[in-house]
Amino acid sequence: MTENKLSFFFKHQIWHLGGTIVLFYIGAQLVDLDSNTNTFLGISALSWFTMAMSIPLIHQAYVWICWRSELCWQSISNTIGFKGYVIIFFILIISRLSAIVLCFVDYGSLYKPGWLAWILSIILFIPGVYTIYSVKKYFGFLRAAGADHFDPKYRDMPFENRGIFKWSSNAMYVFAIGIPFAFAIATGSQSMFVFAIYTYISIWLHYFCTEKEDFKVIYGGN
Numbered sequence: 001m002t003e004n005k006l007s008f009f010f011k012h013q014i015w016h017l018g019g020t021i022v023l024f025y026i027g028a029q030l031v032d033l034d035s036n037t038n039t040f041l042g043i044s045a046l047s048w049f050t051m052a053m054s055i056p057l058i059h060q061a062y063v064w065i066c067w068r069s070e071l072c073w074q075s076i077s078n079t080i081g082f083k084g085y086v087i088i089f090f091i092l093i094i095s096r097l098s099a100i101v102l103c104f105v106d107y108g109s110l111y112k113p114g115w116l117a118w119i120l121s122i123i124l125f126i127p128g129v130y131t132i133y134s135v136k137k138y139f140g141f142l143r144a145a146g147a148d149h150f151d152p153k154y155r156d157m158p159f160e161n162r163g164i165f166k167w168s169s170n171a172m173y174v175f176a177i178g179i180p181f182a183f184a185i186a187t188g189s190q191s192m193f194v195f196a197i198y199t200y201i202s203i204w205l206h207y208f209c210t211e212k213e214d215f216k217v218i219y220g221g222n
Contacts, residue, residue, distance in 0.1 A: 031190060067214055099192065109188065149214065149218065
């Protein structure tokens, strides 16, 4: 690593996390859930929306801190270890499913879904599910969680080109992250559409501002 470690740790994060916070604010202005009286587990629709929007921000901040601190100072290996990192990583991944609840407490707020919406949602859902299957079968969930930041053996593995990766080397961001759009279309939920757009843009901010820059250090710019 040729640049100052502290400088690299924060590199492009004003665009990554700053941009995600701006997107969060814009999304919150676009929905009106104050009049929505639906609840689930005693939690209001507005609270489910806030929770769903907060988790990607927390998740991406967590990944940035862990990845960069590991590359700079091996901080994770010297504290909670890769296993500890992975446990929290997948807890946050699973927590993103809270957005599914949002679909139903805000069902039909934009339009009443019918057969056309359901068919279109299935069309979007299939490549997303196939991506998850391909990650499990060919890529591995640990590698997907950023194992190359922690274990040198992952850095020598070839780029995957089987399954969905035959069509896109970055299938997890191209197809899997499109699953929220399928739920939004199927339920006609305005807040879910906002969440889906917010998630899609923010994950690409993560890719260009964090992951792609990390690759230059891990793989020497190749």
